[in-house]
Structures are given as structure tokens and as C-alpha cells.
Amino acid sequence: MVHPRSLRYLTVCLSLLALFLATGAVEAAKRPNIILIMCDDMGFSDIGCYGGEVDTPHLNQLAREGMRFTQFYNNAKCTTTRASILTGLYPRFGKGGHLRQNMVTLGEAMKVAGYQTGLSGKWHLMKTKGYAKSKVPGGWLDRYDKTTHPYFRGFDSYYGVLDGCCNFFDPTISDPPYKRAGIRSFGHDDKAVTEFKDGYYTTDAFTDHTLGMIRSYSQNEQPFFIHLCYTAPHYPLHAKPEDIRKYVGKFKMGWNQLRKNRWERLQELGIAGENWSLSEGDSRSYDWETANQDFEDLRMAVYAAMIDCMDQNIGRIRETLKETGQLDNTLIVFLSDNGGCSEEPGGRDPNVRRPGPKDDYVAVGPAWGWAQNSPFRRYKSWVHEGGISTPCIAWWPGKVPANSINRSPAHIIDLLPTFLEIAQTEYPQSYQGHELLPLEGTSMLSLLAGEHKTLHDSLAWYWSGNRALRQGPWKLVWDKGVKQWELYDISADRCETNNLADQHPERVQQMAQDWFTWANKVELNAKSKSK
Known part of the structure; x- marks a missing residue:
């Protein structure tokens, strides 16, 4: 016979156990949404919360309420970075390309975990069967390899440019002959997009698609994973006149003084550690005093305007998350795919180059590209710190310590395993009949919680x-x-x-x-x- 006191004790224990299990089920059902935002060719110290001059109140708020990393690494180049973010692997350089069937993408893995998935913006991992430099909009989409198309690699919804960076105002406009890339191809799911309305601007359009996915996915109980890949501020330097006007004249100090100013702000913000110092000189920079300063100022003004517009759109994303009741249960991660860019297709002759409008194709060049990565050396395509160090912000209410700085080294290969741990699922050994390459990234969830530790014994890079x-x-x-x-x-x-x-x-x-x-x-x- 069971003693009544023992029976009551057993009843209480069972009730507590049921409550614990029920709470666990609720917590599992409330797995967070994840929005991974990546911009294109933006330098380490361009945005306000990393010492820059650009007005970025929304990114600054994410940083103030979240975590900034000081040693977060990318792969120094658009394609290799995108491949690693999607797969949790170092890029492969052999005949199979960067994205293969023995690799699982973030979209595929998150779908298996029960997430709704979407990608908006730049893809840049397509393989085509035959000549890809089309002379007409969407001209090569009939020859794409489905194994490298986002819609067939785990993303329920896709909208964006599939092969690099296009004209921001009218993607049907071909790159100029000196760029030799033809018309960049746009897609919506598995269909070509060949018409764009007046007033079109890619940064806004990529955000519009993202907002549509948030509203649609919020109507379901499943959490969502959205990867938003802006092409800003990658060249061509295209921005809206009202955004450009905010910055004209603000870069007349020149690149050398800009680097010194940013270095001071990085120290004031607590980003720069005691082991940091301002690197000096670059072999590909040139003399500010003999440069056409009005033209150089305008180049950086347009570049800054592109980042400003992106920040405005990130504000729209936060507002939509709030409207749909998703804001407090969403992890937002923001980063750049590589350092500021030193490329200069078409040259810097102010008599033939016009930064800003859609009818020209201009880049910032090596001097500004170097300065954008202050205080580091080099830029995109190089693997000194200026090429591979990205500003990285993580915002997750109640999970990521507010206004925190993490100095632990981490790498873009760590994002996929981190998101899988958050989604409460494992990295698969095989997918759709293909044995997968072993995962090379490591979950950084402990870093997001505020720990400081080393995740990797070794990290490696290569490009060009x-x-x-x-x-x-x-x-x-x-x-x-x-x-x-x-x-x-x-x-x-x-x-x-x-x-x-x-x-x-x-x-x-x-x-x-x-x-x-x-x-x-x-x-x-x-x-x-x-x-």
C-alpha cells in the first residue's frame, strides 16, 4: 500500500515533470526566426557602429542592443564567401565548382529542420551549360544547372540577381564593354525576370521581397530562415539623388585623414583593442593632393549613400518584424562578404566617369577601397586583415548580451552549424542520396551568449x-x-x-x-x- 504522503509527493513530481515537458515543447515550438543579412564589398569601418561616417541608425541600434565581433572572418571574395556561408565548408576550387551535390546548403538544412526558407538578392553561385554572358535579359536561364540554382537548393522563395552585381536602377542594362560581363540575369523562383518598373532600385526591391516573405511566413507556426544578400555598396556606384546629397563634401578630407579619423573612433567605440594600431601606406593607393578631389569626394558620397539606403531598408525589416509579432523571436545577423573593394573598371577619369546615375559604371578605386578597411591593410581579394575582416553584428533579444563586444575569432563557415544548433537539428551525413563532405565550421552559439573562446586550431584562406x-x-x-x-x-x-x-x-x-x-x-x- 502506498503511503498518502508518498502518493502526494509522486503526484507533485509527475506534475512538475509534465510542466517541464510542456515547457520544453513550447520552447521547441518557439525556435527563433533567423535573418542573415549580407552586404557586398563593404569595408570593416564603413558603418557608424564600427567607426564610419555613414548615417546608419538602424545598424547602430542592432549593435547597441546586440553584439559586435572584432575578429569575424570572410573569404575575401564574393563567390567563395557565399559558398562557405551556405555550406559551412571552405570553398572548393576544383572542377566541380564551389557548390556541389555532396554539400548541403543552409536552405536545405533549415528546411529539414522544419523552417520556412527564402533568399533575396545576390546568389552568384550559378553554373550554366554554355556561354553565360547574355546580350538579352534572362538570356541564359534556359541553360542553368539546377544543382546550383537557389530555388532548387532549399529556398522556398527566391528573388534576385543570379550572377554578380547589376545596374541598380535597371538590371536590363548591360555591363559596359570594359567589364565584359553582359546582362546580369534576374530570377524569381525558377523564372526569369526581364522587366523592371520606373523607380526601381535593387536595394529596395530585395527588401520588398524579404518583407513579403516575413508577412507570409508569419502566418504559419513554423519559424523561418531568410538570407538577404544586398548588392550594395558593390560597384557600379548607383544611388538615389536625395541620398547622395547627404554626403557630398563630407569626404574632402581625403583617404589618409579618413583613416586617421576612423582609427580614433574605433578606439573610442571600444572596437580597437590594445594590440591594434593604424597600418600605414598601400602600394596601390595614390596621392590625395594631386587627385581630382571633387570627383573623389563624389565617388565616396555615392558609396556612402548606397550604405545609407541599405540601412533605411534594414529599418523597414525591423518594423515589419514588429508589425507581424516576430521581432522578439528573431535572430538578425549582419555582415559583409569581403573588405572594401580596390577594383576600378573603366578607370577614374572625371571627364568620362559619372558616379551616381544609372547610365555610367563607376567604382571607388584602390585608395578609397583601402581606406574603407581602416585600420587594416589591403582590401577585397587580398587576405591581409583588410580583405578578410568583416563587421559582424548579432541581435537576438534576451539571448545576445546588449551592447557587447566579442573578440573571439570566428569564421563564416561557423554560421551554418550555429543556425543548425539554434534550429535543434544535426548536420546530416547524407542528403538526397549524396554522402556529404564533413562539416568544417563550428557552432558559435556560445559566443553569441557572451563567452570568449577559440573555435578553431587553424583557419586558412586563398584567393587569386x-x-x-x-x-x-x-x-x-x-x-x-x-x-x-x-x-x-x-x-x-x-x-x-x-x-x-x-x-x-x-x-x-x-x-x-x-x-x-x-x-x-x-x-x-x-x-x-x-x-
């Missing part, structure tokens, strides 16, 4: 002849212009101003060999004897 390897505090860099290994102690010299290669030849040799081992793993077929 530039190489780098980081192991603990040590970073080995090969600049294709210098053509020799450089060694830096990042723990004491984050901005790579003191080359220690001559003092540590054995470390250089060992790390170089480790880089070549990694290079062969990612199908670069590199040989150490070739240097």
Missing part, C-alpha cells in the same frame, strides 16, 4: 594568388604582389605592421607546409616547392 593561414595568435600571409611569406603575431599586432618572418623561419616553414596541406584538401593542387 593570395594565401593566409592563422594558427592561434600566428598568421602567415603571402601577398601575390610581394611574393614571399610574412608572419604576424595577431595577439600583439592585429593590424599586421611588424613582419616576424625573419625571426621565426622554422614557424614560417611549418605553417607554409600546413597551408599547402589545406590547399590540396580544397583542390587547389598547390605544390610547396612552387612557393
Whole structure:
């Protein structure tokens, strides 16, 4: 016979257990929505909360209410970064391309986890069967490989440019002959988009599609994952006149003074650590005093206006999340795909180049591209810190500590495993009959909670002849212009101003060999004897 007191105790225990299980079920049902926002070719210190001059109140608010990372790494280039974000893997450089069937995408993995999925904006991972530089809008979409199309790789809804960056006001306008890329192709799900209304602007349009997905997905109980890939502020420098007017004249200090100003603000904001210093000089920059300063100021004014417009649209996203009751249960992550860009197709002759309107194709060039990554060295396509360091903001009410700064190194390959842990699912060993490559990223959920720790023993990079390897505090860099290994102690010299290669030849040799081992793993077929 059970004693009444024991029976009451057992009843209470069972009630508590039922309450615990019910609470767990509710928590599982409330898995957060995730919005991953990535901009294109934006420098480390361009936005206000990272020391920049651009008016970015909405990003600043995300930073104030969330977390900023100081050592978050990308892959220095559009395509390789996008491949790694989507797969949690280093990019592969062999014949199969960056996106293969033995890789699962974020869209596919989140769908398996029960999320509604969508992607808006730039894709840039398409493979086509035949010539891809079309002379008519959507001209090559009949030859796309479905295994590399977002709509067939896990995204319930897609709208955007499939192959790079197009004219912001009218994507039917071809790139100029000196760019040699033809008409960029637009798609909506699996259909071509070939007509664009007056007043069209890609940054607004990509946001409009995102807002539509938020409203639609919010009507269902399932959480959603949306990847929003802005092309701003990638060239061509196209912006609305009212946004440009805010910044004309604000960059007359020139790139050298801009770098000094940003360096001071980075220290005031607490972003720069004690091991940081302002790097000096760039081999591809030029003299401000002899430059056409009105033209240079206008280039940066348009660039700033593009970022400003993006920030306005991020404000629209927050407002729509609030309207749909999703704001408090959404993780927002913001970052850039690589450092500021030094490319300059079409040159910088102010007599033939006009930044701003849709009928020209202008870029900021190497001097501004370098300054955008203050205080670091280099820019997009290079793997010094200026090429691979991204501003990264994480905002998640009640989960991410407000106004916090995390100095732990992390990498874009870590986003997929992080989101899978948040979605309470595992990385699959196989998908649709294909055995998958082992995951190379590591969940950074503990970092989002405020911990500081090292996730990787080693991180590696490659693009267009530039190489780098980081192991603990040590970073080995090969600049294709210098053509020799450089060694830096990042723990004491984050901005790579003191080359220690001559003092540590054995470390250089060992790390170089480790880089070549990694290079062969990612199908670069590199040989150490070739240097």
C-alpha cells in the first residue's frame, strides 16, 4: 500500500515533470526566426557602429542592443564567401565548382529542420551549360544547372540577381564593354525576370521581397530562415539623388585623414583593442593632393549613400518584424562578404566617369577601397586583415548580451552549424542520396551568449594568388604582389605592421607546409616547392 504522503509527493513530481515537458515543447515550438543579412564589398569601418561616417541608425541600434565581433572572418571574395556561408565548408576550387551535390546548403538544412526558407538578392553561385554572358535579359536561364540554382537548393522563395552585381536602377542594362560581363540575369523562383518598373532600385526591391516573405511566413507556426544578400555598396556606384546629397563634401578630407579619423573612433567605440594600431601606406593607393578631389569626394558620397539606403531598408525589416509579432523571436545577423573593394573598371577619369546615375559604371578605386578597411591593410581579394575582416553584428533579444563586444575569432563557415544548433537539428551525413563532405565550421552559439573562446586550431584562406593561414595568435600571409611569406603575431599586432618572418623561419616553414596541406584538401593542387 502506498503511503498518502508518498502518493502526494509522486503526484507533485509527475506534475512538475509534465510542466517541464510542456515547457520544453513550447520552447521547441518557439525556435527563433533567423535573418542573415549580407552586404557586398563593404569595408570593416564603413558603418557608424564600427567607426564610419555613414548615417546608419538602424545598424547602430542592432549593435547597441546586440553584439559586435572584432575578429569575424570572410573569404575575401564574393563567390567563395557565399559558398562557405551556405555550406559551412571552405570553398572548393576544383572542377566541380564551389557548390556541389555532396554539400548541403543552409536552405536545405533549415528546411529539414522544419523552417520556412527564402533568399533575396545576390546568389552568384550559378553554373550554366554554355556561354553565360547574355546580350538579352534572362538570356541564359534556359541553360542553368539546377544543382546550383537557389530555388532548387532549399529556398522556398527566391528573388534576385543570379550572377554578380547589376545596374541598380535597371538590371536590363548591360555591363559596359570594359567589364565584359553582359546582362546580369534576374530570377524569381525558377523564372526569369526581364522587366523592371520606373523607380526601381535593387536595394529596395530585395527588401520588398524579404518583407513579403516575413508577412507570409508569419502566418504559419513554423519559424523561418531568410538570407538577404544586398548588392550594395558593390560597384557600379548607383544611388538615389536625395541620398547622395547627404554626403557630398563630407569626404574632402581625403583617404589618409579618413583613416586617421576612423582609427580614433574605433578606439573610442571600444572596437580597437590594445594590440591594434593604424597600418600605414598601400602600394596601390595614390596621392590625395594631386587627385581630382571633387570627383573623389563624389565617388565616396555615392558609396556612402548606397550604405545609407541599405540601412533605411534594414529599418523597414525591423518594423515589419514588429508589425507581424516576430521581432522578439528573431535572430538578425549582419555582415559583409569581403573588405572594401580596390577594383576600378573603366578607370577614374572625371571627364568620362559619372558616379551616381544609372547610365555610367563607376567604382571607388584602390585608395578609397583601402581606406574603407581602416585600420587594416589591403582590401577585397587580398587576405591581409583588410580583405578578410568583416563587421559582424548579432541581435537576438534576451539571448545576445546588449551592447557587447566579442573578440573571439570566428569564421563564416561557423554560421551554418550555429543556425543548425539554434534550429535543434544535426548536420546530416547524407542528403538526397549524396554522402556529404564533413562539416568544417563550428557552432558559435556560445559566443553569441557572451563567452570568449577559440573555435578553431587553424583557419586558412586563398584567393587569386593570395594565401593566409592563422594558427592561434600566428598568421602567415603571402601577398601575390610581394611574393614571399610574412608572419604576424595577431595577439600583439592585429593590424599586421611588424613582419616576424625573419625571426621565426622554422614557424614560417611549418605553417607554409600546413597551408599547402589545406590547399590540396580544397583542390587547389598547390605544390610547396612552387612557393
